[in-house]
Amino acid sequence: MLKLENLTATVGEEDEAKTIINGLSLEVPAGEVHAIMGPNGAGKSTLSYVLTGRDGYEVTGGSAxxxxxxxxxxxxxxxxxxxxxxxxxxxxxxxxxPVMTFVRTAMNAQRKLRGEPEISAPDFIKKSRELGAQLNLTSDMLKRPLNVGFSGGEKKRLEIFQMMMLEPRFAILDETDSGLDIDALRTVSDGVNALRSPERGMLVITHYQRLLDHIKPDKVHVLANGKIIKTGGPELALRLEEEGYDGVLGEAA
Amino acid sequence: MTVSMDALKDKFRNPGSAELELIARYAMLPGSSQRERAFEAFAETGLPHRRMEAWKWTDFKAALKQVEASKNAADNAALAAPGQSVIEFTPDGVVLPDNVPAGIKLHERNEAQALGAAEEVPLGAMTAALSGRVGGLDTLIIEVNEPTEQPLHIVTRGDRGETNFARVAVIVRPGASLDLIESHLGGAGFSSFLIELGMQEGGAVSRTILQRGKTDEAQAITAVVTLGEKSEYTQTALAFGAKVARLETRLKHQESGSHATLNGAYLCASGYHADFTSHVRHGAPSSITRQVTKGAVLDGGTGVFQGKFLVPRTVGQHTDADMQHQALLLEDGAEVFAKPELEIYADDVECAHGNTSGALDPNQLFYMRQRGIPEAEARALLTEAFVAEALEEASETAQEALLDAARRFLTDSVR
Incomplete structure (x- = not known):
């Protein structure tokens, strides 16, 4: 499904461009959830921006x-x-x-680009009500301007709400656990798990093992210095939690 | 008129050909001491130009080499809905509505009334001197005697004429209210509209303005507003500019406890120039002014904001006033000039102002594009949300139409 081969990418303007992703290869098949863990500065967020095409992140080699x-x-x-x-x-x-305006605009823009008809207003409202209820987002919140005045946890729930509304083929979750309390973590994880399906892949980027108790990954990759240096099952996340990146990275190097 | 053209010309310093045409037009009007006073005031400056401090960014003299007919018909998208009460000014004269809202009386005057502060604004003086017609209307007086709910519309439409000058005076009696909606649609080489609003105790006026013009037209919309005790004035304007367009408001808090809201938004494409200029005098204690002006300008477009709050020492205590101007430069080559001024002599006041200009936030744009919204659509949506704040206080009757006009412009022009 998602296939990265020997990807290299720089961040910054011409002279000051720094290579952050440095020969990264990774494959996430449909139906699987993979986790990427790694210390600060490893290139985790950069990877998510490179894949989504943000300005200022330039791919200098490899493929995705x-x-x-x-x-x-x-x-x-x-x-x-x-x-x-x-x-x-x-x-x-x-x-x-407002959240609703934004999501509907996004949904219809995507459908237009795919050559599909727009969603009808009743279908949209019905779907947003159901998903809002699952994520403890009131209809008042969905009428407010997007993310303005929302707490950190509410913003993360809104991200998952958008994901559930848009039903992507492949989702990258960049530190979705940060800023969440225990209850919100469970709500968000339930939402993510509800979207797991044989046709969909996910890449979960996180610092901590905690999130992976709720969203059980099929594989765990350790990212350091812009490449994957170790891949294992869920037990690798537990080892990282116990031994720290230094322990695991020391062994890999 | 008994005065010769030469004598009239001599009152001007170096009149250009546009001014000569305006002088000739004045010479044909019936004599009147009021009109003469206005003409003298106009003669002191002539068409305002860049060497005058208040006009340094908006030069009517340079824009109006001649008074020529516009090549364009007036944009016909007035804010008025069918069946509503409309007063229409064209170069041929005025058309009054059959159905004037209850509580409102219209009086036609063929001689100018005393002017007051309109003379202090060059184009106000010019309009007062030239709005007359031989044997026809000079000023329309709108007398509001009760609270009124039906909106009253004023439409100015140039019909490819050379000039379209109109003058209105509004008298709001104690406790009366008016929902006034104006569509200034251009269509003449030079359009100028002067409105004088006198509000008595407890009066309320909501004034909503749409300005459209073309790049071969000059347009001025000048308002002189006086607020009586505890009166409330709410002005919301959306301007798309013209070759030059100036919306100037001079407002005076005359008695205590009055409340003014002066909001506006300008959206300028290439070749369009829109100028919001205002002067607010807190001439009585405990009065409130709130002003939000927003603008978005494309490559080759020009936006101007000049705002001044004057709070005299002896009369302006407990003034509460806030002035905000925020502009978006949507493309390289967009120009915005701003001059916010607070001149405060009273010592127990709350006055604030803010002035920013910049580009759209790349973080917001990327976020929206990541969700599938194409860049142009994302930019248009963000810009619409940005300017919409300045239109929130518009009359309910016209608010949707204003937002639609802004949205259509942004969808069509933002790349």
Whole structure:
């Protein structure tokens, strides 16, 4: 499904461009959830921005494809329409644009890019009510401007709400656990787990093993210095928790 | 008129050909001492130009080499809905509605009334001197005697004429209220509208303005507003500019406890220039002014904001006033000029102002694009949300139409 081969990427303007992703290879088959863990500065967030096509992140080598389609030549919105979704580590405030308006605009824009008809207003409202209830988001909250005045935990729940509304083929969750208390962590995880399906893949980026108790990964990769240096099952996350990155990385090096 | 053209010309310093045409037009009007006073005031400056401090960014003299007919018909998208009460000013005269809302009386005057502060604004003086017609209407007086709910519309429409000058005076009696909606649609080479609003104790006026023009037109919309005790004035304007367009408001808190809201938004494409200028005098204690002006400008467009609050020492105590201007430069080559001024002599006041200009936030744009919203659509949506704040206080009757006009512009022009 998602296939990265020997990917290298830099961040920053010409002279000051720094290589952050440095020969990264990774494959997440459909139906699987993989976790990426790694110390600060390993390139975790950079990887999520490179894959989603943010300005200022330049791919200098290798390839990245989703279901065999090259991602790297597409604009961010085209990648989104192909089904790539990023749950942001720091969701952005969009003053003046209510959540519902925003999600509906996004949903219809994606459908348009895919050549599909728009969602009907009743279908949209029904779906947003159901999913809002699952995530403890009141209809009042969904009428407020996107992320403006929302707490950290509410913002993360809104990210998952958007994901569930948009039903992407592949989701990247960038530190979705940060800023969540225990109850919110469970709510968010339930939402993510509800989307697990044989057709969908996910990449869960996190610092901590805690999230992986709720969202059980099929594989765990350790990212350091811009590449995957170790891959294992869920037990690898537990070992990292016990021994720290230094212990595990020392062994790998 | 008994005065010769030469004598009239001599009152101006270096009149250009546009001014000569305006002088000739004045010479044909019936004589009136009031009109003469206005003309003298206009003669002192002539068409305002860049060497005058208050006009340094908006030069009517340079924009109006001649008074020429516009090549364009007026944009016909007025804010008025069918069946509503509309007063229409065209170069041929005024058309009054059959159905004037209850509580409102219209009086036609063919001689100018005493002007007061309109003379202090060059284009106000010019309009007062030239709005007359031989044997026709000079000023329309709108007398509001009761609280009224039906909106009253004013439409100015140039019909490819050379000029379209109109003048209105509004008298709001104690406790009366008016929902006034204006559509200034251009269509003449030079359009100028002067409105004087006198509000008596406890009066309320909501004034909602749409301005549209073309890049071969000059337009001025000048308002002189006086607020009586505990009166409330709410102005919301959306301007798309013209070759030059100036929306100037001079407002005076004359008695205590009055409340003014002066909001506006300008959206300028290439070749369009919109200027919001205001002067607010807190001439009585415990009065409130709230002003929010927002703008978004594309490559080759120009936005101007000049705002001034004047709070005299002896009369302006307990003033509460806030002025905000925020502009978005949507493309390289967009220009915005801003001059916010607070001139405060009273010592027990709360006055604040803020002035920013910048580009759209790349973080917001990326976030929206990641969700599948194409860049142009994301930019238009963010810009609409940005300017919408300045239109929140518009009359309910016209608010949706204003937002639609802004949305259509942004969807069509933002890339």
């Amino acid at each position: 494809s989703l279901e065999g389609i090259d991602l790297l030549d597409m604009d961010p919105e085209e990648r989104a329409a192909k089904g790539l979704f990023l749950s942001f580590q720091y969701p952005v405030e969009v003053p003046g644009v």
